[in-house]
Amino acid sequence: MKPLNYVRARSVEEAAAAHAGRPDAKYLGGGTNLVDLMKLGVERPEVLIDITRLPLAQVEELPDGTLRIGATVRNTDLAVHPLVRERYPVLSQAVLSGASGQLRNVATTAGNLLQRTRCAYFQDLGKPCNKRVPGSGCGALDGVNRDHAVLGHSPHCVATHPSDLAVALAALDAVVEMAGPGGGRTVELTEFHRLPEDTPDQETVLRPGELITSVLLPALPDGTVSRYRKARDRASFAFALASVAAAVKVERGVVRHIGVAFGGVAHRPWRARRTEAALLGGPATDEAVARAVDEELAAAVPLRDNAYKVTLARDLAREVLGSLIARS
Incomplete structure (x- = not known):
């Protein structure tokens, strides 16, 4: 058992300050991916910052028809939300096709976007993986790669992103809202995740200490x-x-x-x-x-x-x- 510190954040600002951009700090939402990786030894945080008490668990409609989905909205709650089912059935279908009911009851919107690849080479500490240990090589490139990428990969990484939710959000022109030590900003969901190129360990455009606060879904044209x-x-x-x-x-x-x-x-x-x-x-x-x-x-x-x-x-x-x- 590796000792670690635990912080229960009371505000977004407090969470960002506790993280402070430290590579050994991790935000904890549902934990359905992070805790598994900690058990495998892939993730070894020294500080866990619990963000589940932050006021980020709402789905709300904005005046222009945009839907704001809070970072800690549970997958089950998102899938069954009346506005999601009525206006964005593709999103509800995507969420319900992932994991099990028990996991969906715990997993969060932001955590779903931030889940890491299920590549067996990434999860096995005895195998080379540039995503886990930069410069160690990609074991899947010439290894068992039946489940791996056919688009956008590089000689440094051929892993795939596992999220169903993120695929639906990409098709819906979603925008990710973030907050951190430098304030708030937004980025299109399609640009939030990086392609591997020569730095596959850098998976998103999140800056040190930043966390996702919500996802914005623009209104679709009538008849879509x-x-x-x-x-x-x-x-x-x-x-x-x-x-x-x-x-x-x-x-x-x-x-x-x-x-x-x-x-x-x-x-x-x-x-x-x-x-x-x-x-x-x-x-x-x-x-x-x-x-x-x-x-x-x-x-x-x-x-x-x-x-x-x-x-x-x-x-x-x-x-x-x-x-x-x-x-x-």
């Missing part, structure tokens, strides 16, 4: 429909091999709004900008969807064991977009 679909090795309690979140509005046979993101295929939720650009303002046909999805996935670089992910992601995206277009 949305959906999340996930493929995995078993029917429940499994991370995505590939997933797709999409929100689409079609008017008189023309795509007027579209947001698409892939999960399970990259180091972060992968916003399908090429697919969106190819479809927006054009005809809502199966042929157009197929071409647009293929254009996005043409950038994929499969590893030895995971070329199937390109086909899987393609089929999921075509099916989800086709069904939304038919409904819209």
Whole structure:
């Protein structure tokens, strides 16, 4: 047992001051990922700052129709919230497809975004991993990489981000609100997680001592429909091999709004900008969807064991977009 200090923060400012940008300090929300990594020895914090008592557990509608989701809103509460179910069914579906009911009752919105990869090489202290020990190498690159990335990876890391929630938020143009020693700021969810490049240990754009305070969801255009679909090795309690979140509005046979993101295929939720650009303002046909999805996935670089992910992601995206277009 490694001794550590525990601080129960009473305000965002107090939490940031207790953290003070120290690499040995960690914020504690639900703890469903952090505590597991502590048991494995991957995370070894000397200070845990409990933020569960902060006033960040509300879902509220702002005057312009934006939905603000507090950092400590539990996954279950988010999934069943009436405004989320009514306006953003893709988000509710994504949350409910992850983990178990017991975990969703504890896990938080911010914690979900900040969960770390489930790559076996990252979790095994006896294996090389640049994310855990910079410069040690990537064991998955030439090892067992069936579950790893096909988009946006680098020679330094081929891990994937495990969140379902983050994929839906990426498709919905969500914005992350943060606070820290330097004050508050915002960043688009699609830019919150970093690609690995040559620093895979730097996973987000959070600055030392910063914490997520909320996530903002802009109002969708009237008539927009949305959906999340996930493929995995078993029917429940499994991370995505590939997933797709999409929100689409079609008017008189023309795509007027579209947001698409892939999960399970990259180091972060992968916003399908090429697919969106190819479809927006054009005809809502199966042929157009197929071409647009293929254009996005043409950038994929499969590893030895995971070329199937390109086909899987393609089929999921075509099916989800086709069904939304038919409904819209």
